[in-house]
Amino acid sequence: MTAAVSDETGRGPLTGVRVVDLTTSYAGPTAAMYLADLGADVVKVERPGRGDDTREWAPPDVNGTAAWFASANRNKRSIVIDLRSEGGKTALLSLLDRADVFLVNLNPGKLASLGLEPETLHERNPALVYCAMSGFGLTGPDWDLPGYDLVAQARSGLMSVTGEPGGTPQRVSTALSDVVSGMAAALAVSAATVRQRQSGEGDVVDVSLLDTDLALMAPRISAYLAGDPEPRPSGGTDSVLAIYQSFATANENIVIAVGNDAIWQRMCTALDLGDLATAPELADNAGRRAHRERIVAAMTQRLRCHPAEVWLRVLREARVPCAPVQSLSQVIADPQVNARDGLLPLKGKGEGLVGVHSPFRLGSLPQPPNGPVPDLGGDTVEILREAGYPDGEIEALLARGAVEAADHTDVTGAA
Structure with missing residues (x-):
C-alpha cells in the first residue's frame, strides 16, 4: 500500500x-x-x-x-x-x-x-x-x-x-x-x-x-476554580477581559478586543471617550471589569453614531483589535481569506x-x-x-x- x-x-x-x-x-x-x-x-x-x-x-x-x-x-x-x-x-x-x-x-x-x-x-x-x-x-x-x-x-x-x-x-x-x-x-x-x-x-x-x-473550556474552568462566579450564558460579554465583546453600530455589529491597558487607552482616544481614559478606577482590567456596565453603556451610545466601516477604519488606524461580525456570504468574499x-x-x-x-x-x-x-x-x-x-x-x-x-x-x- x-x-x-x-x-x-x-x-x-x-x-x-x-x-x-x-x-x-x-x-x-x-x-x-x-x-x-x-x-x-x-x-x-x-x-x-x-x-x-x-x-x-x-x-x-x-x-x-x-x-x-x-x-x-x-x-x-x-x-x-x-x-x-x-x-x-x-x-x-x-x-x-x-x-x-x-x-x-x-x-x-x-x-x-x-x-x-x-x-x-x-x-x-x-x-x-x-x-x-x-x-x-x-x-x-x-x-x-x-x-x-x-x-x-x-x-x-x-x-x-x-x-x-x-x-x-x-x-x-x-x-x-x-x-x-x-x-x-x-x-x-x-x-x-x-x-x-x-x-x-x-x-x-x-x-x-x-x-x-x-x-x-480550560480558561473558564480555571477561572471558576480560582474563585470566579459560575458563568452563565451572557452573549459573550463576560470575558476575563473588559472590553471583549460585540457592539452594534449604525448599521452592523462589530467586535472590539481590549487585551491590555495600552489598547484601552488607544481605544478611548479613537472613540473620543477621554473621560473613560482618564478615570483612575478604569486604569486596569480589574477596574474595568468592576465597571463593565458603565463602559459598555458609553461605548454602545458612541458606536451607534456611525456605521461599521467608519469605526473599523478608525479603530484599525489606532491599532485596536476589531472586526466586523460577518455572515458567511461576507466571509467567502473576505480579501484576507x-x-x-x-x-x-x-x-x-x-x-x-x-x-x-x-x-x-x-x-x-x-x-x-x-x-x-x-x-x-x-x-x-x-x-x-x-x-x-x-x-x-x-x-x-x-x-x-x-x-x-x-x-x-x-x-x-x-x-
Missing part, C-alpha cells in the same frame, strides 16, 4: 506514512484529511452500500456528493469492506499489517468484538500508531457510551456559557467538537509517527470529544463544491495537495493489489461481497 493521492504541488512531511481510516461522520474523517493534507496516503475503509454516514448528509450536494462529506474527505482513496465477512476482515488486517497509522471511531465494545482492539493489532504490527476516537475515551465509567458533537458540548460545560443573557444554553452552531478533535488527533498522530520512525514502536492515541471540549487560499474548490465528482484549507501552512509545501474526494469503493481493486492480493483472489472477494468496487468491471479489465 504505497500509492498516494496525486500530489501535483510537492511532497508533504508525512509522505510515505500509510494511514488506514476506519472512521465515519466528522471528527475521524477530519483528522484523516489533515494527515492527507500533510502528504500521508490515506485509505478510507467504508461499509458496503452506504459508506461514510456523511455521504448521506444532504442536501446540499453537487452531482450526488454531499457537501458535508466533501468538506472532510479530500485527498483520500476509498475501499469498501464488509467487516462481517471473514474475507473482508482478513482484507482489513492485511491493510493494517502494512500500515503506519490506524484511525478508528467504532464503539470500543464493538472494536473488541471484531478483534480490532489495540492489543490484538499490536501483536500483529508492533509499530502501528493506533488512534481511537470516541465520545468519552477508552477509559472511565462511560467509555462505551455513544457520543456526538452536541453531547460533548453539553456535558463539557461549553453550552452553559453560550447564548444570550438570561436565555437557554446554546450549542456553538458548527461541528466544533468534531473539527477540534480532528486537529488534536492529527497532532498526536503526527507526534507518534516521529517516535515510530525513531524507535520502531507503535502507540495508542486516545482522543475523545469530551476531552476536546474540556480543553476548549481569499489571499491565503482559504477556500479550496474541489475536484473530480465533487467539482462545484468548495472545501476549506487546513488550518496550517508550511513553508516547505506552499500549495498542499487538493485531490478529489473518493467515490465509494473507487479504489478497492488498486488498494487490494497493493496489499498483495492477486487478481483471482480479488475477483473472489468481489463475488462473495466481502469487498465492493465502484463499478462492476472485472478485475482483469480494471484500470
Whole structure:
C-alpha cells in the first residue's frame, strides 16, 4: 500500500506514512484529511452500500456528493469492506499489517468484538500508531457510551456559557467538537509517527470529544476554580477581559478586543471617550471589569453614531483589535481569506463544491495537495493489489461481497 493521492504541488512531511481510516461522520474523517493534507496516503475503509454516514448528509450536494462529506474527505482513496465477512476482515488486517497509522471511531465494545482492539493489532504490527476516537475515551465509567458533537458540548460545560443573557444554553452552531478533535488527533498522530520512525514502536492515541471540549473550556474552568462566579450564558460579554465583546453600530455589529491597558487607552482616544481614559478606577482590567456596565453603556451610545466601516477604519488606524461580525456570504468574499487560499474548490465528482484549507501552512509545501474526494469503493481493486492480493483472489472477494468496487468491471479489465 504505497500509492498516494496525486500530489501535483510537492511532497508533504508525512509522505510515505500509510494511514488506514476506519472512521465515519466528522471528527475521524477530519483528522484523516489533515494527515492527507500533510502528504500521508490515506485509505478510507467504508461499509458496503452506504459508506461514510456523511455521504448521506444532504442536501446540499453537487452531482450526488454531499457537501458535508466533501468538506472532510479530500485527498483520500476509498475501499469498501464488509467487516462481517471473514474475507473482508482478513482484507482489513492485511491493510493494517502494512500500515503506519490506524484511525478508528467504532464503539470500543464493538472494536473488541471484531478483534480490532489495540492489543490484538499490536501483536500483529508492533509499530502501528493506533488512534481511537470516541465520545468519552477508552477509559472511565462511560467509555462505551455513544457520543456526538452536541453531547460533548453539553456535558463539557461549553453550552452553559453560550447564548444570550438570561436565555437557554446554546450549542456553538458548527461541528466544533468534531473539527477540534480532528486537529488534536492529527497532532498526536503526527507526534507518534516521529517516535515510530525513531524507535520502531507503535502507540495508542486516545482522543475523545469530551476531552476536546474540556480543553476548549480550560480558561473558564480555571477561572471558576480560582474563585470566579459560575458563568452563565451572557452573549459573550463576560470575558476575563473588559472590553471583549460585540457592539452594534449604525448599521452592523462589530467586535472590539481590549487585551491590555495600552489598547484601552488607544481605544478611548479613537472613540473620543477621554473621560473613560482618564478615570483612575478604569486604569486596569480589574477596574474595568468592576465597571463593565458603565463602559459598555458609553461605548454602545458612541458606536451607534456611525456605521461599521467608519469605526473599523478608525479603530484599525489606532491599532485596536476589531472586526466586523460577518455572515458567511461576507466571509467567502473576505480579501484576507481569499489571499491565503482559504477556500479550496474541489475536484473530480465533487467539482462545484468548495472545501476549506487546513488550518496550517508550511513553508516547505506552499500549495498542499487538493485531490478529489473518493467515490465509494473507487479504489478497492488498486488498494487490494497493493496489499498483495492477486487478481483471482480479488475477483473472489468481489463475488462473495466481502469487498465492493465502484463499478462492476472485472478485475482483469480494471484500470
